Amino acid sequence: MLLKFTKMHGAGNDFVVIDLISQRARLRSRDIRKLADRHFGVGCDQVLLVEPPGSPEVDFRYRIFNADGGEVEQCGNGARCFARFVRDKKLTAKRDISVETAAGIIVLHVRENNQVEVNMGEPVFAPEQVPFEAPQQADCYAVDVAGTELELGVLSMGNPHAVHRVADTAALDLDHIGRQLESHPRFPQRVNAGFMQVVTANEINLRVYERGVGETLACGTGACAAVVYGLLRGWLSDTVTVNLPGGKLSISWAGSGQPVIMTGPTATVFEGTIRI
Numbered sequence: 001m002l003l004k005f006t007k008m009h010g011a012g013n014d015f016v017v018i019d020l021i022s023q024r025a026r027l028r029s030r031d032i033r034k035l036a037d038r039h040f041g042v043g044c045d046q047v048l049l050v051e052p053p054g055s056p057e058v059d060f061r062y063r064i065f066n067a068d069g070g071e072v073e074q075c076g077n078g079a080r081c082f083a084r085f086v087r088d089k090k091l092t093a094k095r096d097i098s099v100e101t102a103a104g105i106i107v108l109h110v111r112e113n114n115q116v117e118v119n120m121g122e123p124v125f126a127p128e129q130v131p132f133e134a135p136q137q138a139d140c141y142a143v144d145v146a147g148t149e150l151e152l153g154v155l156s157m158g159n160p161h162a163v164h165r166v167a168d169t170a171a172l173d174l175d176h177i178g179r180q181l182e183s184h185p186r187f188p189q190r191v192n193a194g195f196m197q198v199v200t201a202n203e204i205n206l207r208v209y210e211r212g213v214g215e216t217l218a219c220g221t222g223a224c225a226a227v228v229y230g231l232l233r234g235w236l237s238d239t240v241t242v243n244l245p246g247g248k249l250s251i252s253w254a255g256s257g258q259p260v261i262m263t264g265p266t267a268t269v270f271e272g273t274i275r276i
């Protein structure tokens with residue numbers, strides 16, 4: 001079967017986006033892994049599926065698969081590319097687009113300058129909902145990772161995140177520590193592992209070892225999680241520029257009971273067809 005796709009990225013976090021409204025296909029886990037493979041396929045961190053809505057309350061259904069073939073609940077950079085894609089393909093003319101994800105409904109707003117603002121919903125801290133094994137909820141947790149005790153913020157942005165503050169993100173051996181944290185036994189569904197350096201109260205540097213992928217050039221939900229954790233610890237103010245290896249995101253959070261708002265760029269790289 002020939003499948004049409006679009007290659008996109010948001011701050012370097014790259015995607016193969018597939019329109020399953022205008023074409024029909026059933027993608028198996030091995031098809032996703034092939035699409036994501038940087039040598040034998042197209043290459044991406046995540047495959048995003050654009051599907052018709054399951055209910056009249058929303059405009060589209062948005063499904064996300066990591067490069068390892070596993071379906072996941074949320075992807076922030078992907079959400080921005082999703083909004084750009086459905087407008088470029090004329091699947092909608094709306095600037096406010098509501099989409100159903102495995103983590104609930106999120107709302108995407110396409111600005112005049114093509115930057116997309118996403119209401120990512122409220123962060124969730126209850127350990128059992130992350131999920132994370134802990135006797136009770138706390139602002140931070142001491143977790144032994146490969147023989148080193150790390151102080152971690154743990155929360156869900158629809159998907160699980162652990163965040164650790166470091167003095168210098170450039171000095172990290174992320175492949176080692178990120179891999180160990182991603183599959184730590186206290187995270188039964190594994191975790192996205194973020195390492196943040198506070199530059200000022202309005203700026204951080206962040207590197208993320210993503211669950212099911214490895215280090216990515218940017219992680220939107222990871223940026224949200226880092227800012228939420230930094231704000232709760234009193235290190236950050238309510239609007240923060242997050243410098244990631246592939247670009248910048250702006251994250252705002254007004255505190256408990258409020259949604260996290262993420263703004264950032266999107267880009268289309270090329271379009272193609274692949275035999276699956």
Ligand SMILES: N[C@@H](CCC[C@H](N)C(=O)O)C(=O)O
Nearest residue numbers: 075076077159211219220221
């Ligand atoms: N790149 C993402 C997150 C993608 C999913 C993640 N790897 C997971 O397994 O939860 C983003 O921009 O948020």
